[in-house]
Amino acid sequence: IYGMIGMTIAILATVFGPEVSSNFHIIIITMLIGGSIGMVLARKVQMTQMPELVAILHSLVGLAAVLVGLANSMDPDVRFLGVELTIHDIETSLGIVIGAITFSGSVIAFGKLSGRISGSPLTLPARHWLNLGLLLIALWAGRQYILESAAGGDALTPLLIMAGVALLFGAHMVMAIGGADMPVVVSMLNSYSGWAAAATGFMLNNDLLIV
Secondary structure, rough: OOOHHHHHHHHHHHHOOOOOOOOOHHHHHHHHHHHHHHHHHHHOOOOOHHHHHHHHHHHHHHHHHHHHHHHHOOOOOOOOHHHHHHHHHHHHHHHHHHHHHHHHHHHHHHHHOOOOOOOOOOOOOOOOHHHHHHHHHHHHHHHHHHHHHHHHOOOOHHHHHHHHHHHHHHHHHHHHHOOOHHHHHHHHHHHHHHHHHHHHHHOOOOOHHOO
């Protein structure tokens, strides 16, 4: 109940906030579509399938963080200079990276819990080095994004590279864990979705999202 009240306040505060001045019909239509899908899924799911539902809902939170970050980075009305621009770009990068890891990791967790993906852990040779390599590439792409953004260059390409690498990182990280541990993984991804939402809140200067 507290979660429902909190999300209602967050949605109303966003829709009637100063950032939204038009296109209310689009927002209402998409809310009706999303709400209907959520209601149908929640009514049909069995109690034993609840971890699957939680996993797939977390994936949508991660996907939302990625899409909002990409949209915000391409918004011509968002203008910062100097240190403020650097801080904003770091917030954007964090939101996209954590959101992408949450999205792909949650999709894999849902697949393992529902039996669509084998519950056996995928143990690739030198998998820890692979994870480290993916993390370093994501950090490098994030750095390039910040530099290109400050220079007024093509900042979108490194941002997309960073998002793609983070998606691979999240998928590989969860694939390496056995199906029996998926409820624990879902709890971990739950915290990731909170981090992604908070980073997005800083990026959008939205105190409610941060809280």
